[in-house]
Amino acid sequence: MTHRYVYSVLTGLCAIFSILxxxxxxxxxxxxxxxxxxxxEYEFVEVPGPIQPIPYIKQIDSGWQxxxxxxxxSTLLSKDNTISCASCHNVxxxxxxxxxxxxxxxxxxxxxxxxxxLNSVFSFRQFWDGRSATLAExxxxxxxxxVEMGTDFQQVIQKLNRSQEFVDAFTQLGVNExxxxxxxxxxxxxxxxxITPDAPIDLYVLGNQSALTExxxxxxxxxxxxxxxxxxxxxxxxxxxYQKIGRINVVPEKLLADKGRFNVTKNENDExxxxxxxxxxxxxxxxxxxxGSVEKLEDAIxxxxxxxxxxxxxxxxxxxxxxxxEAFSGQVAPEL
Ligand code: HEC
Ligand code: HEC
Numbered sequence: 001m002t003h004r005y006v007y008s009v010l011t012g013l014c015a016i017f018s019i020l021x022x023x024x025x026x027x028x029x030x031x032x033x034x035x036x037x038x039x040x041e042y043e044f045v046e047v048p049g050p051i052q053p054i055p056y057i058k059q060i061d062s063g064w065q066x067x068x069x070x071x072x073x074s075t076l077l078s079k080d081n082t083i084s085c086a087s088c089h090n091v092x093x094x095x096x097x098x099x100x101x102x103x104x105x106x107x108x109x110x111x112x113x114x115x116x117x118l119n120s121v122f123s124f125r126q127f128w129d130g131r132s133a134t135l136a137e138x139x140x141x142x143x144x145x146x147v148e149m150g151t152d153f154q155q156v157i158q159k160l161n162r163s164q165e166f167v168d169a170f171t172q173l174g175v176n177e178x179x180x181x182x183x184x185x186x187x188x189x190x191x192x193x194x195i196t197p198d199a200p201i202d203l204y205v206l207g208n209q210s211a212l213t214e215x216x217x218x219x220x221x222x223x224x225x226x227x228x229x230x231x232x233x234x235x236x237x238x239x240x241x242y243q244k245i246g247r248i249n250v251v252p253e254k255l256l257a258d259k260g261r262f263n264v265t266k267n268e269n270d271e272x273x274x275x276x277x278x279x280x281x282x283x284x285x286x287x288x289x290x291x292g293s294v295e296k297l298e299d300a301i302x303x304x305x306x307x308x309x310x311x312x313x314x315x316x317x318x319x320x321x322x323x324x325x326e327a328f329s330g331q332v333a334p335e336l
Pocket of ligand 1: 083084088105112125187
């Protein structure tokens with residue numbers, strides 16, 4: 001009798017705990033979902049060939065953009081007020097931090113290399129494994145990530161409410177109560193302005209034959225001829241598909257510790273699959289690959305040729321592609 005009594009009490013408790021856990025999880029998920037409307041518009045120009053030019057901005061809400069710039073550079077977005085988005089994404093130095101893996105609050109280390117935020121609005125997914133579909137969804141990640149900013153929106157909004165400058169800036173945009181959506185809307189509007197049009201490669205594909213040097217033209221022919229463009233293509237010269245690292249041949253062991261998209265989908269076919277990264281501004285974004293384990297761009301190029309295409313490049317090929325990569329560099333507007 002007593003056994004049965006204890007048993008039903010235990011079952012009851014289990015049920016209550018499970019409900020609480022599920023409820024907590026749903027709350028957590030809800031806390032991580034934001035819905036924002038951003039009305040930036042671009043003027044895309046389509047050209048023949050695999051590489052497309054960065055478009056110009058047709059319309060952007062400059063009020064939200066300015067507020068977003070302030071938020072992106074504000075350490076109030078981190079738990080101990082030491083880290084801002086810009087700590088890991090320096091927009092005037094390639095849009096990342098130059099470290100193999102990033103350093104967050106209290107010196108904690110993550111496990112991936114900070115990709116550039118420049119032009120990332122043109123990528124089909126965000127993060128190396130594509131786990132966020134949009135910039136809005138992405139922006140929530142670092143704020144909550146314990147090894148990045150280690151906080152949550154409730155704390156961030158409390159702190160923003162204590163800053164007269166931020167309260168005024170939001171009020172001017174018609175926001176009387178700061179919400180996660182309004183914070184994210186501002187950050188995303190700013191990120192959407194972080195683009196680098198008019199790089200030499202853009203001018204070249206738009207028809208200006210003298211935008212590339214002879215060596216860069218030869219690099220361009222090789223980049224196409226070898227098949228790099230089968231993965232690195234479109235507006236971002238990458239950023240529009242998933243591919244496996246070491247698709248044809250072995251790549252260095254150090255690139256195979258992280259299973260990439262598999263961590264998100266648990267699907268065996270996704271082992272070692274990553275979003276093909278953009279090669280724009282690649283000279284400014286060393287070190288390379290998802291864990292920043294390759295320091296030199298020349299080495300990254302050789303690893304790609306062998307691992308992804310099964311070919312060994314000559315020194316001349318590498319030099320030509322290096323030269324071409326210079327033509328992938330552009331600038332964000334100086335006031336950003
Ligand atoms: C502690 C360093 C750090 C901070 C702070 C940080 N990031 Fe990042 N960011 C990273 C790393 C590392 C990744 C790649 C993580 C991954 O792919 O798993 C990343 C990825 C991104 C991406 C995706 C880019 C792409 O091409 O996939 C965007 C956009 C971005 N961060 C924006 C932000 C914004 C906005 C903030 C502030 C709210 C921020 N980051 C704060 C390190 C940081
Ligand atoms: C089959 C698809 C594929 C082909 C072909 C390919 N790449 Fe890649 N590339 C990728 C993927 C996926 C990554 C990211 C891998 C990672 O970080 O683990 C990458 C990363 C890179 C990087 C490092 C980018 C960064 O931000 O760290 C460089 C540089 C690069 N590729 C250059 C090339 C060159 C040059 C060629 C031609 C010789 C080439 N790739 C061919 C898929 C490809």
